[in-house]
Amino acid sequence: MTGTTEIETIEHGGALSRACSRYGGVPGEWLDLSTGINPNPVPLPAISAGAWARLxxxxxxxxxxxxxxxxxxxxxxxxxxxxxxxxxxxxxxxxxxxxxxxxxxxxxxxxxxxxxxxxxxxxxxxxxxxxxxxxxxxxxxxxxxxxxxxxxxxxxxxxxxxxxxxxxxxxxxxxxxxxxxxxxxxxxxxxxxxxxxxxxxxxxxxxxxxxxxxxxxxxxxxxxxxxxxxxxxxxxxxxxxxxxxxxxDDLHRQTIASIGERSRSLNGILYEAGLAIAGNTALFSLVEDPRAAKLHDHLCRHRILTRKFSYMPHWLRFGLCANGDDDERLRVALRAFVDS
Missing domain, CATH: 3.40.640.10 (Type I PLP-dependent aspartate aminotransferase-like (Major domain))
Known part of the structure; x- marks a missing residue:
């Protein structure tokens, strides 16, 4: 269209399709750590038929x-x-x-x-x-x-x-x-x-x-x-x-405990890799490192997506792994980066 103003693109986490287009693979092959979302969804309650059928x-x-x-x-x-x-x-x-x-x-x-x-x-x-x-x-x-x-x-x-x-x-x-x-x-x-x-x-x-x-x-x-x-x-x-x-209330307490355990595990893996945690909440940790762009690229080549920031190129945010297998996958990929 002519006469229009270019609209700024906002980077967000969860852009798996874009990562697949650049690095290959399909979403199911990737470990998405780019978002600050609990990776273990709580069980869904039964939903009444009326909720689907009526406004x-x-x-x-x-x-x-x-x-x-x-x-x-x-x-x-x-x-x-x-x-x-x-x-x-x-x-x-x-x-x-x-x-x-x-x-x-x-x-x-x-x-x-x-x-x-x-x-x-x-x-x-x-x-x-x-x-x-x-x-x-x-x-x-x-x-x-x-x-x-x-x-x-x-x-x-x-x-x-x-x-x-x-x-x-x-x-x-x-x-x-x-x-x-x-x-x-x-x-x-x-x-x-x-x-x-x-x-x-x-x-x-x-x-x-x-x-x-x-x-x-x-x-x-x-x-x-x-x-x-x-x-x-x-x-x-x-x-x-x-x-x-x-x-x-029980589900709320269980969710707090689960997220806390996952957060501690993530931070332990980042510390093992010698990465400096600049800040965090229980749902994500922010790494500050001059090699952030290279690390992001390295992890993408291992089908692991993290969140980078155009306005802070030395930052990289890691969301939580869902389980021990994902922990190990991240640990191995970070070890390969450190040893490269």
Missing amino acids: PDEDLLSSAADTAGIRYGAADGISPLPVAGTQSVIQRLPDIFSGKVAVIGPTYEEYRVRFERAGRSVDLVPGMDALSDDYGLVVLVNPNNPDGRTYSPGDVRTLARDLSGRGAFLLVDEAFGDLQPQISVASQAGDVENLVVLRSFGKFYGLAGLRLGFVLASPAVRSVLENLLGTWPVSGPALEIARHVLAD
Whole structure:
């Protein structure tokens, strides 16, 4: 098309088809460590026939939202809004919030790119202490992706209060917050009028393909977002799965334990290979190494996909292996790199 502006391509993990095109093989032959997703999906509950056959009704929506509110510790009177993955919300943020935007980073690139595509002014700032007084929205990913940096809930609440005093909003993305509940501010979202919190369902439970997340916000922000997303933004089966899975305390504890074991194993393998871990959450570890590009290429030739970063070429992010066999596959490939 003529007269169009070239759109920036955003790199994400999970681009297996692209890796296959370049390095060969088919997706089933690859070990995908490029995402921060639990590699061991939780068991799915039975889904009623009605969830497939009918549009989601208000009772199902409310039940899933109430269960999410209990799991995430929502404030009294605040019902989380189910959405088709938090990405669906990120894409609509320029339609909700006005003014200049600050994104504390480097972090998940979608925030900067979505606002810039909407013609908005966006500053990437290194921390809370670098914020000026002219922002209408501040975006904070906590724990941060990809370096795992965290902010205390006290500091986040203080920032929210400061922004509120000048009519600005704070959006906190807690996509990786399930394993660090002590830093969550979900219980203040909505109760603090200018605070919005995003939570991911699929990363922790290993069900990213379900495309499900939740927004905790004031009734005013929730109403605007509901109108933008339209009727029935989340499928009935997704809502039924969320209602059952989020209510299962034993499953929640088992998932925490499983992810913790997998994380410890990954970090041990990286240390064995002499790689420096620059940061991590329980669902991924970030390696900082001047050979990162060569290591990424080496692992791809062993059909192992990791996440590289164009803006930080010395970074490489590793997701979790699902089991001991995958651990050994990664260990052998890293050993070959060290010995080469």
